[in-house]
Amino acid sequence: MYQFGAKGQRPVESIVKVVLDMLKQHPNQEFTDSQIERTTRERIIGQPxxxxxxxxNPKIDYDPTTRRYKFRPHYDLRDKQQLLQLLHSRPTLMVDPNLLESYPGIDEDIS
Structure with a gap:
């Protein structure tokens, strides 16, 4: 069941997905509410x-002190070297969607 935002606004889950996708594209950046709104063109301020x-959201780090959001990948990998270290230390590790969200371009590094 979808939750709807303000009158005529898209479902809340849809807005959250857009924001999460944007945060994934900028994995090392933190965003305020207003920066998220400017980047995604989705209204979140005043939308409790x-x-x-x-x-x-378990895939988003929120810092209440700075009021900033950042993508939180399941695996803390930043580059191909760290990926190789993980794969060598865990040879039975399967490539799963969580692994593919670790950093932009990981799918090319796996190929």
Missing amino acids: AVVGMLQN
Whole structure:
């Protein structure tokens, strides 16, 4: 069941997905509410359902002190070298969607 934002606005889950996708594209950057709005063109300020889902999303780090959001990958990998170290230390590791979200370009490094 979808939660809807303000009158005529898209479902909350849809807005959260857009924001999460944007954060994945900028894995080392932190964004404020207003920066998220400018980048995604989605309204989140004044939308408590959206803000709550973002702040409690396991794939998003939210810092209440700075009020900034950042993508939190399941695997803390930043480059091909770290990927190779992980694969050597865990030879039975399967390539899964969580691994593919680690950093932009990882799919090319795996090939």
